[in-house]
Amino acid sequence: MIPTFSEALYELCGFARVACDAALVMALEVDDAGRATPVASSPPHHFTGFNLDRSGVFDTGWSHLPLAADSFRLPTAVVHALPDRPASLLFVPAPVDHAPKSGLLLFWTTIPPTAPLIQHVPLLASSVANTLMTRREAARQMAMRDQFNDLLDSVPSGIVLFDGDGQSAVINQRAADLLAAMPGPHRARDLAAPMRALRARCDNHAALDTAYAAHVGNVNYAVSMHWIVGERTYEVDTHPVSGDGQHGRIWLFTDVTAELQLSARLRGLADSDSLTGLSNRRYFEQRSAQIITAAQGDGRGIAILMVDVDHFKQINDTYGHPVGDEVLKAVAARCQEALREHDLIARFGGEEFVVLLATSGNDEAGMVAERLRQAIARVPIAVGDVDITVSVSIGAATRDALDGNDRNVLQMLVARADSALYDAKRDGRNCVRISPGT
Amino acid sequence: MGGGWSVVSWFEKLRGRRTGAGNRVVILSHGFGTDQDAWTSLRPWFEARFDVVSFDLAGCGPMGAESYDFERHGSMFGYADDLVELMDELGLQGCTYVGHSMSCMIGAAAASARPDLFEQIVMIGGSPRYLNDADYVGGFEQENLDQLFESMAANYQAWVAGFAPIVVGVDDREAVADFSRTLFQMRPDIALNTSRTIFESDMRQAVLRVATPVHLIQTSSDVAVPIQVGEWLAGAISNASLDIIDAAGHLPHITAPAEVIRILERRLG
Numbered sequence: 001m002i003p004t005f006s007e008a009l010y011e012l013c014g015f016a017r018v019a020c021d022a023a024l025v026m027a028l029e030v031d032d033a034g035r036a037t038p039v040a041s042s043p044p045h046h047f048t049g050f051n052l053d054r055s056g057v058f059d060t061g062w063s064h065l066p067l068a069a070d071s072f073r074l075p076t077a078v079v080h081a082l083p084d085r086p087a088s089l090l091f092v093p094a095p096v097d098h099a100p101k102s103g104l105l106l107f108w109t110t111i112p113p114t115a116p117l118i119q120h121v122p123l124l125a126s127s128v129a130n131t132l133m134t135r136r137e138a139a140r141q142m143a144m145r146d147q148f149n150d151l152l153d154s155v156p157s158g159i160v161l162f163d164g165d166g167q168s169a170v171i172n173q174r175a176a177d178l179l180a181a182m183p184g185p186h187r188a189r190d191l192a193a194p195m196r197a198l199r200a201r202c203d204n205h206a207a208l209d210t211a212y213a214a215h216v217g218n219v220n221y222a223v224s225m226h227w228i229v230g231e232r233t234y235e236v237d238t239h240p241v242s243g244d245g246q247h248g249r250i251w252l253f254t255d256v257t258a259e260l261q262l263s264a265r266l267r268g269l270a271d272s273d274s275l276t277g278l279s280n281r282r283y284f285e286q287r288s289a290q291i292i293t294a295a296q297g298d299g300r301g302i303a304i305l306m307v308d309v310d311h312f313k314q315i316n317d318t319y320g321h322p323v324g325d326e327v328l329k330a331v332a333a334r335c336q337e338a339l340r341e342h343d344l345i346a347r348f349g350g351e352e353f354v355v356l357l358a359t360s361g362n363d364e365a366g367m368v369a370e371r372l373r374q375a376i377a378r379v380p381i382a383v384g385d386v387d388i389t390v391s392v393s394i395g396a397a398t399r400d401a402l403d404g405n406d407r408n409v410l411q412m413l414v415a416r417a418d419s420a421l422y423d424a425k426r427d428g429r430n431c432v433r434i435s436p437g438t
Numbered sequence: 439m440g441g442g443w444s445v446v447s448w449f450e451k452l453r454g455r456r457t458g459a460g461n462r463v464v465i466l467s468h469g470f471g472t473d474q475d476a477w478t479s480l481r482p483w484f485e486a487r488f489d490v491v492s493f494d495l496a497g498c499g500p501m502g503a504e505s506y507d508f509e510r511h512g513s514m515f516g517y518a519d520d521l522v523e524l525m526d527e528l529g530l531q532g533c534t535y536v537g538h539s540m541s542c543m544i545g546a547a548a549a550s551a552r553p554d555l556f557e558q559i560v561m562i563g564g565s566p567r568y569l570n571d572a573d574y575v576g577g578f579e580q581e582n583l584d585q586l587f588e589s590m591a592a593n594y595q596a597w598v599a600g601f602a603p604i605v606v607g608v609d610d611r612e613a614v615a616d617f618s619r620t621l622f623q624m625r626p627d628i629a630l631n632t633s634r635t636i637f638e639s640d641m642r643q644a645v646l647r648v649a650t651p652v653h654l655i656q657t658s659s660d661v662a663v664p665i666q667v668g669e670w671l672a673g674a675i676s677n678a679s680l681d682i683i684d685a686a687g688h689l690p691h692i693t694a695p696a697e698v699i700r701i702l703e704r705r706l707g
Contacts, residue, residue: 037509047513048509048510048511048512048513048515048516049507049509049510049512049516050510050515050516050519051510051519054523073522073526074551075515075519076515076518076519076522076547076548076551076552077513077515077516077518077519079550079551080515080547080550080551080643080644080647
């Protein structure tokens, strides 16, 4: 686009040069400070910018008469572009808003120029100004488009932008990759199919279809959904934007797979005990509160088991702390194995573990506790070359048919199970004691 | 820039320095990669005989980033305009002009456009065109230049470390250190643009128009300027003398000042 308008200026310069028998004609865009950008010249010549502020050109009242060149201070580049020393010059102002000192500059190497058409040159001023304006506008739009495209591709998301006219759309490189289309402008309707195809490929497409269906007919909807495409998850945000017409819309596809994996891992780390890999006490309290609330809701009961490794201090003293740690890990693993999936176990502290069973009645709690005890005591734990005989004592407490009035159920059950555990220790360890009552 | 030009003088903007006891004015204009301190060894000789004006070229010296305009200084004529502005501002005429390297062609462009400003010109290590062209030997092929620009753009620090000793051309550690220091002083993007402007310039037409007497000085072994270039200039300029110093390097005013002074005594004295 810009070359086209520059071409028009080259032709204007050429026309003026032939008509006036001039040696050089330049179309100049000149700002208020005299900074001149030569836009075209005849004969064509490559100029870089120069400054005419102190040249005298703008301190002269120009008519259609050329003036002697020696009263002006001309840029060296201009002098050198002439075949001989300049003898006279004429400036035809063609002011435009952004460059008020613009115009045509004509040079002759003879005095005085005799071409009869010179007096008509000022008639070219408006053409020059108009072309400079159009060229400027084209350059501005091109720069804006370039800038916009740079911006579009520097965003770490796929972008699909539907213009408000409902006809046109543009997508960036990342969106193009997702939609298997070319980046850049598209007809809006050509993007509908690839967008639908991408959604259809999602593992959760049914849920997505339902969610988006709720917004059909609402041009102002703004929604953020996770689109799960195989192993990747995209956060897909869509909201209206003001476009040429009225209802433009943008779709942003941000790959959040790594983010989700990381946050899941961090959540796991925060909830687990670093030695045994079991849940930690914090998570246990949080999760058991949820379980208790649910049990209260439908009148079921729960049980708490407190599990403590017997003579653990002795194991540490005999074999050292690293071996003690291995024993705790083995106990944790055996307990976990002996429990059902919906039971909750956590390391409560030191060598003590806590188990929450969704159960009813002392019998069932007692059975599970006994299974745990045996799982530990049946076979010695092998750490390196040594086999260590390990046992646990277990205290259990149950609560049948919880109702909403029970407060601090967990605290109460833990206290009762602890007391039962004390009984088990006193009764010679490696046994299960159940707190009386429910 | 623009409007600021009328407020700050060119003398100030280019860090002009004026010293010396003489009546006649000499302008000292340094070359690429140095600043006006390049004249330190020759300055006392000039000061004893001239009214000495020196300055930093746009893009060079500690204020180089402020004085440089990528558009204006994209051609040697932009620098020539700076020189003319500076001389007009100081009301100088009929001066002796001493230019090194790129400043030789700046002087040629200014002198042919404004002969009134110059009485005589000394060109040290000047070249109107670095690229070979038909019968003309400039010393460089386009691929040499492409490599140069590429390595400048890739790692300016590393480029300086290799470029400085080659250009100095003699085993003069202090000169290499000084030249490296002033090269580092340039903003890398400005240095790259400046070297493009220099190495891609063709000032032969401008040289052919120079009517001012010119004294050419160059060394017999200069990586930037083959001897043929000095000979071409001597043939192209109607009133020229050529002195070849039997020394190496592109910076004889720094590395062989006594030799240069000996020639100046004869040509200007």
